[in-house]
Amino acid sequence: MTTQLPVFERLTVIGCGLIGSSVVRAACAYRAAGHITVADISQTVLDRVTALGIADAVEADFGKAVAEADLVIFATPVLAVADVMASIAPHLKAGATVSDVGSVKGSVSEAMQAAAPAGVHIIPGHPIAGTEQSGPDAGFAELFQDRWTILTPIAARHDDAYALAVARLASFWRVLGAQVEQMDERHHDLVLAVTSHLPHLIAYNIVGTAADLEEVTQAEVMKYSAGGFRDFTRIAASDPTMWRDIFVANREAVLDVLGRFTEDLQALSRAIRWGEAEKLHELFTRTREIRRGVIALGQESPEPNFGRDRGKH
Numbered sequence: 001m002t003t004q005l006p007v008f009e010r011l012t013v014i015g016c017g018l019i020g021s022s023v024v025r026a027a028c029a030y031r032a033a034g035h036i037t038v039a040d041i042s043q044t045v046l047d048r049v050t051a052l053g054i055a056d057a058v059e060a061d062f063g064k065a066v067a068e069a070d071l072v073i074f075a076t077p078v079l080a081v082a083d084v085m086a087s088i089a090p091h092l093k094a095g096a097t098v099s100d101v102g103s104v105k106g107s108v109s110e111a112m113q114a115a116a117p118a119g120v121h122i123i124p125g126h127p128i129a130g131t132e133q134s135g136p137d138a139g140f141a142e143l144f145q146d147r148w149t150i151l152t153p154i155a156a157r158h159d160d161a162y163a164l165a166v167a168r169l170a171s172f173w174r175v176l177g178a179q180v181e182q183m184d185e186r187h188h189d190l191v192l193a194v195t196s197h198l199p200h201l202i203a204y205n206i207v208g209t210a211a212d213l214e215e216v217t218q219a220e221v222m223k224y225s226a227g228g229f230r231d232f233t234r235i236a237a238s239d240p241t242m243w244r245d246i247f248v249a250n251r252e253a254v255l256d257v258l259g260r261f262t263e264d265l266q267a268l269s270r271a272i273r274w275g276e277a278e279k280l281h282e283l284f285t286r287t288r289e290i291r292r293g294v295i296a297l298g299q300e301s302p303e304p305n306f307g308r309d310r311g312k313h
């Protein structure tokens with residue numbers, strides 16, 4: 001029997017909510033790290049991590065938390081990264097890798113690089129996995145299984161040491177169960193604006209609109225939500241701080257795709273007004289194919305009603 005060596009000897013995760021605690025749990029379960037330290041701004045979170053017993057050490061002092069780390073991962077809301085990076089920079093070990101899991105890459109990468117000391121490898125990252133829940137209790141080791149993690153290495157770094165660090169970080173995510181892809185950070189932000197940020201904006205907006213409709217009572221909105229509305233409420237229940245930060249940090253790309261979306265919505269509105277049934281049918285047929293493609297790529301369950309009815313019959 002062979003015992004797998006950890007990819008990184010010492011890992012520090014800063015911010016231990018849904019994603020941070022999932023990284024911690026997975027790194028421990030699959031032996032991707034030999035020793036795991038958790039740091040967080042919140043003493044309540046640190047106490048909870050201690051009670052859950054998912055880390056080898058918890059540390060409120062970020063400098064102390066990173067001093068011996070080979071890999072540091074930020075799992076805070078994205079706008080917190082600049083301050084956290086500035087506070088840990090003087091304490092980082094030479095040769096350490098510093099990464100993150102933030103949903104926006106361009107501005108976060110800039111913030112990380114601005115404060116990074118020489119000899120440290122900054123490799124921004126983003127696991128495309130999550131739920132609408134938050135906090136250390138919400139995480140689980142299998143979260144990244146068969147999901148994609150996108151790494152956005154710094155384009156200006158061409159040296160061998162950096163290439164090795166990128167390869168090692170990719171191995172770390174693969175051990176956690178993820179598939180890994182590299183991407184330019186601006187392209188990442190555009191792709192995610194379409195696949196994640198715009199859908200969340202639409203969900204926040206539609207749930208807000210329904211809640212404000214005076215002719216329909218709130219009780220009716222909830223009672224008849226199975227008609228489609230409840231699927232938006234799941235997305236619109238996502239963490240307010242995290243999403244506030246995403247829209248502030250990815251303003252350009254979100255406004256770009258929002259402009260395109262608004263034009264398409266206007267065209268749909270015109271088709272409905274003029275009774276252009278074929279136009280509507282053609283679009284709905286095309287979108288159904290996209291759904292089939294998502295299922296074929298293993299990114300969603302093929303079960304009817306998202307598998308909600310499993311075990312009911």
Ligand code: NAP
Pocket residue numbers: 014015016017018019020039040041042045075076077078080084101102103104126127128129130131132133134135136239242246
């Ligand atoms: P979360 O459950 O709210 O966890 C964030 C944690 O960071 C909380 O414990 C929070 O403490 C802590 N924190 C906040 N500010 C901090 C600071 N300045 N220093 C240290 N810790 C701080 O959020 P999450 O869903 O795990 O999201 C974390 C990151 O993952 C975000 O950047 C997000 O964009 C990214 N992400 C999220 C998802 C998803 O589906 N949720 C998916 C992929 C990537 P408090 O609770 O006390 O504020």
